Amino acid sequence: MLTLILFNLTNGIILGLFYVLMALGVSLILNLSNVINFAHGNFLALGGYFAFSLAPYLGYWGAFIVAPILIGVLGLIVEQTMIKRVYARPHVYSLLLTFGLSFIIQDMCRTIWGVNGLPLSIPNALNSPLSNQFFFLTGYRIFLVAVVIVAVAALFAFLGFTRVGTRIRAGTFDLDTVSALGINIGLLRALNFALGIGLAGLAGVLAGGQIGLNPNMGDNLVLPSFIAIIVGGIGSLTGTLVGGLVIGVASALTSVWWSAGSNVVMYILMVVILVARPRGIMGEEGMMT
Amino acid sequence: MSTTTAPQTAVAAAPGQRWLHLVAIWAFLIAAPLWMGHIGGYDALYSRILIFGLAAMGLNLLLGFTGMMSFGHAAYFGLGAYGAGFVLRYWIHSTPLAILCGILLGTVFGVIFGALMMRRTGIYFAMLTIAFSQICYYFAYSWNSVTGGYDGLRGFTRAPLHFGSYVIDIRDNGLVFYYFVLAIFFVCTALMGALLRSPLGRTMIALRENPQRARFLGIPNEQHVWIAFAISTLFTSVAGALYALLNNFADPTALYYVISGNIVIMAVLGGMLNFWGPLLGAAVFVWLEDYISSQTVNWMSFIGVIFVVVVLFFPRGLLGFVKRRSA
Numbered sequence: 001m002l003t004l005i006l007f008n009l010t011n012g013i014i015l016g017l018f019y020v021l022m023a024l025g026v027s028l029i030l031n032l033s034n035v036i037n038f039a040h041g042n043f044l045a046l047g048g049y050f051a052f053s054l055a056p057y058l059g060y061w062g063a064f065i066v067a068p069i070l071i072g073v074l075g076l077i078v079e080q081t082m083i084k085r086v087y088a089r090p091h092v093y094s095l096l097l098t099f100g101l102s103f104i105i106q107d108m109c110r111t112i113w114g115v116n117g118l119p120l121s122i123p124n125a126l127n128s129p130l131s132n133q134f135f136f137l138t139g140y141r142i143f144l145v146a147v148v149i150v151a152v153a154a155l156f157a158f159l160g161f162t163r164v165g166t167r168i169r170a171g172t173f174d175l176d177t178v179s180a181l182g183i184n185i186g187l188l189r190a191l192n193f194a195l196g197i198g199l200a201g202l203a204g205v206l207a208g209g210q211i212g213l214n215p216n217m218g219d220n221l222v223l224p225s226f227i228a229i230i231v232g233g234i235g236s237l238t239g240t241l242v243g244g245l246v247i248g249v250a251s252a253l254t255s256v257w258w259s260a261g262s263n264v265v266m267y268i269l270m271v272v273i274l275v276a277r278p279r280g281i282m283g284e285e286g287m288m289t
Numbered sequence: 290m291s292t293t294t295a296p297q298t299a300v301a302a303a304p305g306q307r308w309l310h311l312v313a314i315w316a317f318l319i320a321a322p323l324w325m326g327h328i329g330g331y332d333a334l335y336s337r338i339l340i341f342g343l344a345a346m347g348l349n350l351l352l353g354f355t356g357m358m359s360f361g362h363a364a365y366f367g368l369g370a371y372g373a374g375f376v377l378r379y380w381i382h383s384t385p386l387a388i389l390c391g392i393l394l395g396t397v398f399g400v401i402f403g404a405l406m407m408r409r410t411g412i413y414f415a416m417l418t419i420a421f422s423q424i425c426y427y428f429a430y431s432w433n434s435v436t437g438g439y440d441g442l443r444g445f446t447r448a449p450l451h452f453g454s455y456v457i458d459i460r461d462n463g464l465v466f467y468y469f470v471l472a473i474f475f476v477c478t479a480l481m482g483a484l485l486r487s488p489l490g491r492t493m494i495a496l497r498e499n500p501q502r503a504r505f506l507g508i509p510n511e512q513h514v515w516i517a518f519a520i521s522t523l524f525t526s527v528a529g530a531l532y533a534l535l536n537n538f539a540d541p542t543a544l545y546y547v548i549s550g551n552i553v554i555m556a557v558l559g560g561m562l563n564f565w566g567p568l569l570g571a572a573v574f575v576w577l578e579d580y581i582s583s584q585t586v587n588w589m590s591f592i593g594v595i596f597v598v599v600v601l602f603f604p605r606g607l608l609g610f611v612k613r614r615s616a
Binding site: 030034035036038082085086089090091092093095096097099100101102103104106107108110111223226227229230234260261263264267270271274275278 | 360405408411412413415416417419420423424428431432433546553554561587589590592593594595596599600601
């Protein structure tokens with residue numbers, strides 16, 4: 001029983017880390033640009049596929065570095081050509097736009113790489129279980145946890161200690177003032193968008209090694225990442241981090257006793273939070289309006 | 290607040306002209322099945338257009354007229370479908386009761402979820418509507434023993450209508466079913482029109498135009514958002530119930546967020562500032578979807594392109610576009 005609980009706990013943490021990477025990206029874009037990015041999960045899938053196609057030429061490690069960067073650049077192009085044109089419009093337009101993009105990207109993946117799942121092979125060094133009793137602790141999972149920790153730490157350091165990062169945080173609270181201070185908010189939003197999409201690309205490369213690639217692989221991650229943001233508190237990236245881990249662990253632990261409930265539990269958690277603490281775990285008062 | 294729709298106040302047509310419009314629209318809808326077969330239509334397609342048109346018009350009470358964004362109306366559409374399905378499958382073979390229970394199921398959840406969301410505005414309101422619709426999706430998906438899970442609720446058929454000894458066979462005749470749907474559509478649009486002319490409807494429009502000023506006038510904004518949300522889910526669940534009757538089954542995809550997106554694009558494509566806009570949008574969208582998916586495996590890309598093109602080039606929708614051209 002203990003092994004079973006530990007097994008599910010590990011699964012929950014891994015799942016939670018994917019939610020965290022996704023939700024941080026969605027949250028960055030939501031906070032600064034007021035855009036809910038429905039296509040985030042499709043950028044994740046695209047990240048995995050890019051790594052798959054690059055790996056024969058660059059090796060796993062090369063692909064691991066290059067694929068997320070390419071996805072970030074792609075995000076930048078999408079932002080500059082389309083998303084940026086709807087910032088000034090009612091929210092319904094940005095939602096519909098990313099919704100349409102999500103269809104297009106998913107169909108592109110299906111056409112280019114096929115409907116069937118593909119494996120993203122990982123180096124042998126990462127592939128072996130570390131212990132017989134705890135078979136679920138593979139080298140890859142340890143690696144995955146380490147990468148996410150480094151990425152999240154780097155993101156928070158970037159936002160906390162660099163000039164651009166400070167501007168992004170300031171823009172979350174009051175974009176008009178940031179603009180009035182002479183900062184190019186168009187550029188800021190573009191960089192921020194690319195950063196968020198890049199995180200999705202990274203999540204895609206990591207997910208490809210864990211669960212394999214298929215055109216819908218992001219669909220199961222994008223909606224939970226919305227929940228993570230609501231539970232953690234809109235406007236707070238730390239909250240998003242906590243929210244992602246909480247719902248990941250909660251749904252994995254639920255599946256020990258009630259396998260069908262693993263998806264439902266995160267929504268129940270969300271309703272409870274909304275009733276008991278509407279601003280979310282770490283949300284600022286008034287950010288929800 | 291930036292959820293308000295583009296500042297294009299609809300110019301009210303002269304009363305005589307409005308009657309002319311109404312007569313033209315209804316004449317078209319009544320005559321549609323008689324000639325549209327020549328351009329690739331069929332009975333189930335017309336019914337589907339009316340059903341999604343009704344769902345989109347229901348959503349538009351909230352989106353276009355109250356200025357609140359719901360991206361989760363699939364939930365009430367799907368709940369309407371399941372409500373109707375439950376009655377026919379488990380309880381009694383009666384079409385009117387099925388529709389009533391569908392409406393009840395969808396609207397009850399609309400009222401509950403609306404209460405949890407009414408204090409939010411803007412993009413966060415939209416985000417919560419998405420999340421709540423996913424709750425319904427996962428319940429339908431996971432609760433195998435009642436909902437049939439992934440395969441959906443099957444094994445029921447719509448029942449013929451009995452008026453005393455007179456029987457209208459909507460079950461086997463698709464054309465008769467179309468007119469049955471049209472009759473319900475008529476009742477719903479009449480109610481929606483009356484609502485929008487009532488003080489409540491005017492208040493909804495006031496919330497769209499200037500929520501702050503509405504509050505200064507002593508209007509409790511949150512309660513009105515709640516009421517508008519509930520009414521909007523009511524009409525969408527009517528459409529959902531009819532959808533279950535049309536297909537003779539209800540499955541989780543009716544609750545999936547893709548349907549929410551489709552309903553929203555129909556409203557925007559037709560023109561969300563116009564009462565009849567969503568119906569036009571539904572007609573164009575459903576027709577295109579039907580045609581494209583029969584022509585190419587890459588239909589998803591085409592649908593996606595429709596979304597992108599509408600957003601970037603026709604943000605006012607077809608009716609708004611035509612009006613501005615002719616103005």
